[in-house]
Amino acid sequence: MRFLHHIPVFAFLLSAVHAWTSTPFNPPSIPLAVRTPYLSCWLPQGSGAALNSVWPEFWTGSILGWAGFVKVDGVAYSFLGAPAVSGSTFTQATQQSFSFTSTQSTFVLSAGPIDVTVNFLSSVEPTDLVKQSIPFSYMAVSAASTDGATHSVQIYSDISAEWVSGDDSLTVNWTTTTGDILTHQVQLTSPTVYGESSDHTQYGSAFYSTPNTVSATYQSGQDIVVRAQFINNGVLANTQDTNFRAVSNDWPVFGLAHNVGNVGSTASTPVVYSVGHIRDPALEYVVAGGTQARSLYFWSKYSSPAAVISEFLGDYSAAVTRANTFDAKVQSDASAISTEYAGIVALSVRQSLGANEITISKETSGTWNTSDVLVFLKEISSDGNVNTVDVINPAWPIYLYTNPALGKYLLEGLFRYQETGLYPNKWSVHDLGASYPKALGHNDGGDEAMPVEECGNMLMMALSYAQKSGDNSQLEAYSNLLDQWTQYLISDSLIPGNQISTDDFAGSLANQTNLAIKGIVGIKAMSEIWGILGNTAQQSNYSSIASTYVTKWQTFATSTTGAHLTLDYNDESSWGLSYNLFGDKLLGLNLFPASVYDEQTAWYPTVDNSFGVPLDTRHTYTKTDWQIWTSTLMNNTAARDIFIEAVYKWASSGTNNAPFGDWYDTIAGAPEGFRARPVVGGHLAHLVL
Ligand SMILES: *[C@@H]1O[C@H](CO)[C@@H](O)[C@H](O)[C@H]1NC(C)=O
Ligand SMILES: *[C@@H]1O[C@H](CO)[C@@H](O)[C@H](O)[C@H]1NC(C)=O
Ligand SMILES: *[C@@H]1O[C@H](CO)[C@@H](O)[C@H](O)[C@H]1NC(C)=O
Ligand SMILES: *[C@@H]1O[C@H](CO)[C@@H](O)[C@H](O)[C@H]1NC(C)=O
Ligand SMILES: *[C@@H]1O[C@H](CO)[C@@H](O)[C@H](O)[C@H]1NC(C)=O
Secondary structure (H helix, E strand, O other): OOOOOOOOOOOOOOOOOOEEEEEOOOOOOOEEEEOOHHHHHEEEEEOOOOOOOOEEOOOOEEEEEEEEEEEEOOOEEEEOOOOOOOOOOOEEEEEEEHHHHEEEEEEEEEEEEEEEEEEEEEEOOOOOHHHOOOOEEEEEEEEEOOOOOEEEEEEEEEEEHHOOOOOOOOEEEEEOOOEEEEEEEEEEOOOOOOOOOOOOOOOOOOEEEEEEEOEEEEEEEEEEHHHHHHHHHOOOEOOOOOOOOEEOOOOEEEEEEEEEEOOOOOOOOEEEEEEEEHHHOEEEEEOOOOOOOOOOOEHOOOOOHHHHHHHHHHHHHHHHHHHHHHHHHHHHHOOOOOHHHHHHHHHHHHHOOOEEEEEEEEEEOEEEEEEEEEEEEEEOOOOOOOOOOOHHHHHHHHHHOEEEEHHHHHHHHHHHHOOOOOOOOOOOOOOOOEOOEEOOOOOOOOOOOOHHHHHHHHHHHHHHHHHHHOOOOHHOHHOOOOHHHHHHHHHHHHOOOEEEEEEEOOOOOOOOOOHHHHHHHHHHHHHHHHHHOOHHHHHHHHHHHHHHHHHHHHHHEEEOOOOOEOOEEOOOOOOOOOOOHHHHHHOOOOOHOOOOHHHHHHHHHHHHHHOOOOOOOOOEEEEHHHHHHHHHHOOHHHHHHHHHHHHHHHHOOOOOOOOOOOEEEEOOOOEOOOOOHHHHHHHHHHOOO
């Protein structure tokens, strides 16, 4: 990763305590529609914001217009977004509760004598590559009477054109199609393929859809015109505005409404909306002799956006059932550690998987090659690199837990590129391209150099995938590269030169204790890999090198002034999170003696701040992912829970309103600038041991 630009983070220090219940807690920002790096819509919270008191935002903090109104016996209430509609009268529904699971965020708001339940479902379908690759999310709205009487209910929602660009001055055009489904489609009139603006994609189309039941109506047009039409009439005009213009020029919006009819105390059948964004091709990937255009996996099954949307909306009830099953399993597994841990995990799942896209290529005949699967990840927020090895690595537990094959497909693009010989360095590349979605490699070798870090990461992840899946094909195919990286670690990891680790924001340093752990784990991992591949001579050779290194490392890395590991050799009062020992545990290597674990267990509680244990002695900041990894190393639950409770406190403190930041200060509980990053997948570390 690279810390390129500081995205401003505005701390919310509201003293008012909100009136609704939040279960399991009130996070910094609530995932609403989070499926890909470009479909990433959140409700900023700080100390609490109702669904209808602020606008939803893209992960960067820019507004994504998404509004909702309900009419009850002719009286209009807003339930989503913060629209102002001059000349029309409506009131805000009153939020009663908010809850979230791994895949769903649910709000209940009172609109007079009706309670409206608004459920946002961003599915996690890890073993179904077609479904997991569909870049869509659901919003379902149902109503129930709370006073024993029946009431007439109409429901409305719209999106703005902010969903298709990071630049509101650009011109968009749109169409509405009717049939079994009402779909508004909107896109830039001058798209840039593979382009980005302020992290938004600059090509492809956004789609807002709902089933076209007899009572459904649509309208496109200026925000205040379309919304006033519903507020005043409870029905839309079934008209299209064809005056194509800039996103912010009289703000075109795309409205869809339903007449739900008379509603009693039994909740009405939900009105379902889908919101999504499709671009094709999705990514450009470097191959020998050029580049390859890659498309999202779902194209192997559906030939048009309309076909995907029809399938997606038709699948809603089944999707809810699958989501409830998935959520219950995660909840049950994580609760075995602690209630706080279960909350952290539930908040992490959509964010982490929402940085990934599953792709395929075309055969020369033009048909899709579904044997050619590559997963790509955007290094969100710290920068926009593609498949950053030291971002995949912290997130690795979520792939092992949900579907290890996703991890294999993430590594595959890195292996294939380096197997071409286009990358000149003897160590592992840092990433596949500086700017998502262009995975163009680094043929000049000028990527951000993290030699020990990335070699160790690749070895650990490759072995861990084979161990979890029993599939050794990747080890077989790339044993030369894996051995090449091991040679590098043999010469450079016991005494690591002055270099950066994944925590590049902390600066470079020679002889980093934790980095040496990573390198030595990598050497031992290659020993295991040679064992799997049947080369027993190299297996025992590398095993003995790793053991010898551990013994030497202990003499270099143990403080003489206190019983703990140092941050760097010969720096006696220094210390840091030795999170790379997680590799020793995950791979079952038993490489480092129990005494090291015991010593660290005894040490960390003595250096715990209000919001947790600092990353190391250079600063007071820490990382959530590394704290959770370190918590897995503790030999008792009290020491383990210090880390878990710290991350929980940070996530639930209300000190920030950005999607779950992994980097924050342990004294003030203040954000350091990262947000929405996939590394929170590492919070699932306990679930894979
Ligand atoms: C919108 O713009 C795109 C890109 O210029 C163009 O291909 C498409 O035909 C336009 N659609 C409409 C409805 O004007
Ligand atoms: C499909 O992809 C696989 C994996 O990259 C490749 O080995 C195979 O040759 C491809 N098939 C065709 C027909 O292109
Ligand atoms: C790194 O540690 C080794 C072993 O203690 C020592 O010989 C070497 O001087 C150290 N290098 C630096 C740059 O501190
Ligand atoms: C063990 O591996 C190292 C590093 O590759 C190599 O230098 C050495 O010759 C090997 N030893 C044996 C006995 O194969
Ligand atoms: C944990 O570490 C402490 C401190 O070294 C040690 O006294 C204790 O026996 C260890 N407990 C277990 C369960 O290994």
